[in-house]
Amino acid sequence: xxxxxxxxxxxxxxxxxxxxxxxxxxxxxxxxxxxxxxxxxxxxxxxxxxxxxxxxxxxxxxxxxxxxxxxxxxxxxxxxxxxxxxxxxxxxxxxxxxxxxxxxxxxxxxxxxxxxxxxxxxxxxxxxxxxxxxxxxxxxxxxxxxxxxxxxxxxxxxxxxxxxxxxxxxxxxxxxxxxxxxxxxxxxxxxxxxxxxxxxxxxxxxxxxxxxxxxxxxxxxxxxxxxxxxxxxxxxxxxxxxxxxxxxxxxxxxxxxxxxxxxxxxxxxxxxxxxxxxxxxxxxxxxxxxxxxxxxxxxxxxxxxxxxxxxxx
Amino acid sequence: xxxxxxxxxxxxxxxxxxxxxxxxxxxxxxxxxxxxxxxxxxxxxxxxxxxxxxxxxxxxxxxxxxxxxxxxxxxxxxxxxxxxxxxxxxxxxxxxxxxxxxxxxxxxxxxxxxxxxxxxxxxxxxxxxxxxxxxxxxxxxxxxxxxxxxxxxxxxxxxxxxxxxxxxxxxxxxxxxxxxxxxxxxxxxxxxxxxxxxxxxxxxxxxxxxxxxxxxxxxxxxxxxxxxxxxxxxxxxxxxxxxxxxxxxxxxxxxxxxxxxxxxxxxxxxxxxxxxxxxxxxxxxxxxxxxxxxxxxxxxxxxxxxxxxxxxx
DNA sequence: AGATATATACTCGAAATGAGTATTAATTGG
DNA sequence: CCAATTAATACTCATTTCGAGTATATATCT
Numbered sequence: 001x002x003x004x005x006x007x008x009x010x011x012x013x014x015x016x017x018x019x020x021x022x023x024x025x026x027x028x029x030x031x032x033x034x035x036x037x038x039x040x041x042x043x044x045x046x047x048x049x050x051x052x053x054x055x056x057x058x059x060x061x062x063x064x065x066x067x068x069x070x071x072x073x074x075x076x077x078x079x080x081x082x083x084x085x086x087x088x089x090x091x092x093x094x095x096x097x098x099x100x101x102x103x104x105x106x107x108x109x110x111x112x113x114x115x116x117x118x119x120x121x122x123x124x125x126x127x128x129x130x131x132x133x134x135x136x137x138x139x140x141x142x143x144x145x146x147x148x149x150x151x152x153x154x155x156x157x158x159x160x161x162x163x164x165x166x167x168x169x170x171x172x173x174x175x176x177x178x179x180x181x182x183x184x185x186x187x188x189x190x191x192x193x194x195x196x197x198x199x200x201x202x203x204x205x206x207x208x209x210x211x212x213x214x215x216x217x218x219x220x221x222x223x224x225x226x227x228x229x230x231x232x233x234x235x236x237x238x239x240x241x242x243x244x245x246x247x248x249x250x251x252x253x254x255x256x257x258x259x260x261x262x263x264x265x266x267x268x269x270x271x272x273x274x275x276x277x278x279x280x281x282x283x284x285x286x287x288x289x290x291x292x293x294x295x296x297x298x299x300x301x302x303x304x305x306x307x308x309x310x311x312x313x
Numbered sequence: 314x315x316x317x318x319x320x321x322x323x324x325x326x327x328x329x330x331x332x333x334x335x336x337x338x339x340x341x342x343x344x345x346x347x348x349x350x351x352x353x354x355x356x357x358x359x360x361x362x363x364x365x366x367x368x369x370x371x372x373x374x375x376x377x378x379x380x381x382x383x384x385x386x387x388x389x390x391x392x393x394x395x396x397x398x399x400x401x402x403x404x405x406x407x408x409x410x411x412x413x414x415x416x417x418x419x420x421x422x423x424x425x426x427x428x429x430x431x432x433x434x435x436x437x438x439x440x441x442x443x444x445x446x447x448x449x450x451x452x453x454x455x456x457x458x459x460x461x462x463x464x465x466x467x468x469x470x471x472x473x474x475x476x477x478x479x480x481x482x483x484x485x486x487x488x489x490x491x492x493x494x495x496x497x498x499x500x501x502x503x504x505x506x507x508x509x510x511x512x513x514x515x516x517x518x519x520x521x522x523x524x525x526x527x528x529x530x531x532x533x534x535x536x537x538x539x540x541x542x543x544x545x546x547x548x549x550x551x552x553x554x555x556x557x558x559x560x561x562x563x564x565x566x567x568x569x570x571x572x573x574x575x576x577x578x579x580x581x582x583x584x585x586x587x588x589x590x591x592x593x594x595x596x597x598x599x600x601x602x603x604x605x606x607x608x609x610x611x612x613x614x615x616x617x618x619x620x621x622x623x624x625x626x
Numbered sequence: 627a628g629a630t631a632t633a634t635a636c637t638c639g640a641a642a643t644g645a646g647t648a649t650t651a652a653t654t655g656g
Numbered sequence: 657c658c659a660a661t662t663a664a665t666a667c668t669c670a671t672t673t674c675g676a677g678t679a680t681a682t683a684t685c686t
Contacts, residue, residue: 005319006318040387040407042318046388051387072361072385074320074353075359094355094407241664243663259664260646260665261643261644261645263664265643281652281662283662283663284651284653284664285653286651287665298472556632571676573634573635573636574674594631594632596685597632597684598631598632598633598681600632600634601633601634
């Protein structure tokens with residue numbers, strides 16, 4: 001090895017508050033939002049995950065509950081310009097991204113929670129299909145296909161556009177969509193990474209380095225996992241009503257669910273158990289408070305909240 | 314960063330031949346089988362994956378088709394003893410594992426294909442539930458639970474044993490099972506990594522470093538992906554009969570499938586299309602040859618071979 | 627011709643899924 | 657107190673999917 005390599009650990013720390021899914025960001029250098037990021041020090045930490053937990057514990061007050069490694073990025077040029085490689089190091093930074101789930105609490109000084117649809121406004125289909133898809137994204141992607149100049153390259157682009165934004169919204173393809181918009185020059189990072197002057201539509205809020213890509217990976221992974229592992233409960237208070245649970249799932253998935261079927265599912269699967277206590281809502285009938293039933297882990301194969309969502313058009 | 318870190322890239326290169334799922338290994342130092350492994354040189358390679366493709370191309374004759382990053386391991390002490398850290402480096406090795414799918418071809422001199430159930434004999438349920446589960450694994454794990462001395466620690470172990478080897482075989486939990494057997498001292502690597510004299514049952518064939526763990530991760534990922542992405546076709550010849558396809562899926566999943574339902578599924582999903590040609594088998598009625606229908610990628614959300622397998626007891 | 631092996635077609639009941647309607651229990655404004 | 661409103665909860669129903677068969681067709685081998 002001739003060039004020094006250092007390892008950076010980035011974490012997409014996620015939470016839900018009511019109907020809003022959030023991510024913990026640091027207002028980095030006053031320029032771009034960034035994910036909490038720390039170096040891995042092999043002298044101090046036995047494993048990568050322990051390194052992560054260590055500096056997250058130092059920088060914020062969180063107890064990371066569930067954590068999961070996402071992906072290791074080592075790109076030069078693209079999302080990681082070498083001029084910003086990291087503190088005190090001249091060489092390459094390889095960054096290992098993590099997903100962490102937590103309950104919202106008091107954050108440290110420089111960090112704050114932000115709704116993640118600020119970064120991915122096209123991903124929230126709860127109220128309706130986001131208008132920007134028809135008005136901005138699809139026309140721009142049509143041009144992107146055209147610019148390939150016909151032939152096989154154009155076919156591949158057309159297929160990607162269709163898979164990402166065509167008929168049949170697949171809520172899990174968050175990363176694929178972001179990568180497509182990146183390549184089509186629809187997000188700010190594209191111009192920044194390539195040293196070009198910004199032009200055209202810049203969709204969503206940009207982030208530092210490749211952090212938006214890591215966040216996209218995290219959301220995609222979480223949306224997938226939701227369906228076959230009871231991960232939502234990491235984000236919920238110890239007791240909750242079924243509607244609160246549903247709203248949380250909807251927030252994460254970016255879709256509306258059918259209420260009656262949702263409760264049937266959750267109940268039949270044995271994911272929750274009643275506490276006997278009831279909520280005291282401002283209006284409407286009080287709902288029973290439920291808690292997560294740990295037993296499912298033993299009993300069922302894939303205990304998750306399968307979401308047969310409704311996709312508005 | 315005080316200590317030097319180097320990045321190693323390991324690849325689990327998988328193929329299927331008839332009924333046998335294989336992995337490409339190098340007979341390393343005459344001691345243990347190893348996965349093809351190479352250093353990442355940041356000076357030469359723009360991305361991690363390009364680095365991987367580069368030296369795999371050098372060491373073997375393969376064109377890696379589908380590749381996917383699996384996991385980045387940075388453990389000290391455990392699977393990566395620092396005395397074997399890698400060529401010419403004194404510090405830690407962080408290893409990035411990859412899954413690659415290919416069609417079996419002529420391999421290079423030092424490499425060879427081996428059936429992956431040599432390393433994980435408990436994972437092959439095609440003929441019957443492997444006898445070693447009842448005769449060796451479960452008794453040993455029972456002792457492992459007992460050794461925790463009751464209380465919460467024992468409960469957690471019991472739950473893990475139950476999830477991994479209890480009622481309801483989940484073919485995807487390959488890594489979880491391997492990790493459990495490791496911790497319970499049922500595989501050779503446990504004794505090697507901890508500098509202990511080997512004792513008790515050593516299940517399956519051991520591999521170098523943490524390579525068996527990476528292979529377990531690869532198999533788990535592949536078994537999962539099978540169901541919602543048409544990855545099997547990366548392993549098949551351009552034309553194949555439906556039974557050949559089924560045998561390949563069964564080999565990967567380690568389960569038997571219901572023939573009539575399998576073809577119904579594959580046909581209804583539009584995963585394949587007939588070529589009009591027919592096989593000329595040694596005995597029995599000739600079967601039509603099919604090819605993968607690329608179109609599905611556009612049309613369907615999760616085009617995979619959903620396997621409602623039969624699990625013998 | 628008959629045995630054997632495989633391909634392919636079709637059936638049937640059970641369970642899961644998607645989309646409702648109906649009813650109940652609370653609050654709020656008149 | 658009554659009607660409107662909001663939300664919880666119960667129940668229905670058609671459709672699809674799934675698991676497990678039976679039945680029949682088309683080869684080869686002896």
